[in-house]
Amino acid sequence: MPNVRVLRDIKARNGVNANEILRRAYLYVARNQNLPPQVRYQAQLQLNTFGKYTRPTTVKNRCAESGRGRGIMSEFGLCRYQFRLKALAGEIPGVKKASW
Amino acid sequence: MAAIAPSRLATLTRLRCSIFQTSYNPTSIRTGAKYLRARLRGPSMVEYYPPEVSIAQFNRMSGGDWRIVDPQEDMRLADVEAKKRRGKGAPKKAKSKGAYIVQLLGYGICTSGC
Numbered sequence: 001m002p003n004v005r006v007l008r009d010i011k012a013r014n015g016v017n018a019n020e021i022l023r024r025a026y027l028y029v030a031r032n033q034n035l036p037p038q039v040r041y042q043a044q045l046q047l048n049t050f051g052k053y054t055r056p057t058t059v060k061n062r063c064a065e066s067g068r069g070r071g072i073m074s075e076f077g078l079c080r081y082q083f084r085l086k087a088l089a090g091e092i093p094g095v096k097k098a099s100w
Numbered sequence: 101m102a103a104i105a106p107s108r109l110a111t112l113t114r115l116r117c118s119i120f121q122t123s124y125n126p127t128s129i130r131t132g133a134k135y136l137r138a139r140l141r142g143p144s145m146v147e148y149y150p151p152e153v154s155i156a157q158f159n160r161m162s163g164g165d166w167r168i169v170d171p172q173e174d175m176r177l178a179d180v181e182a183k184k185r186r187g188k189g190a191p192k193k194a195k196s197k198g199a200y201i202v203q204l205l206g207y208g209i210c211t212s213g214c
Contacts (some may be wrong), residue, residue, distance in 0.1 A: 017142030
């Protein structure tokens with residue numbers, strides 16, 4: 001069972017996915033200096049009406065196993081401790097403990 | 101070596117743009133094109149966590165016909181019941197804001213800082 005922070009992150013991911021195209025269109029209008037300022041301003045106001053969980057910056061990669069937000073190894077989507085546990089258990093292909 | 105006229109250079113740039121199919125933008129004005137050009141990030145974002153069906157979700161999907169026993173959830177509910185019996189359950193929802201203050205006064209807590 002994922003913890004509440006992971007659930008919130010999933011919510012943000014779904015929100016970003018659902019609103020991305022519309023947000024991009026408004027961004028294009030708002031940042032385009034060829035367009036009249038009034039139009040750009042209206043587009044910016046529309047951008048501001050989007051919810052918090054539609055912005056891509058609210059999405060954070062969390063540990064898929066424990067939900068930890070720090071120390072994530074992005075190649076595996078796991079935090080450093082879960083990575084160690086799984087690697088030692090041989091559950092991550094191609095990873096083995098170094099010894100020399 | 102004679103200096104090349106700026107108008108000639110501009111013509112050269114325009115010609116280069118038409119050949120290589122880039123937009124001619126001598127004043128470097130912001131067109132917002134980068135927001136249209138960038139790939140969509142949503143589809144890959146959604147796939148980050150592996151799909152997971154919890155026992156509660158499964159029970160809800162089955163429509164109450166048959167359910168899987170979830171020991172953790174059953175334990176939690178039993179704990180809540182035990183707490184309620186000892187008078188440690190969740191407090192009742194206040195009907196209005198005043199009701200909460202009345203409740204506090206009943207305990208002898210003053211809300212105005214005296």
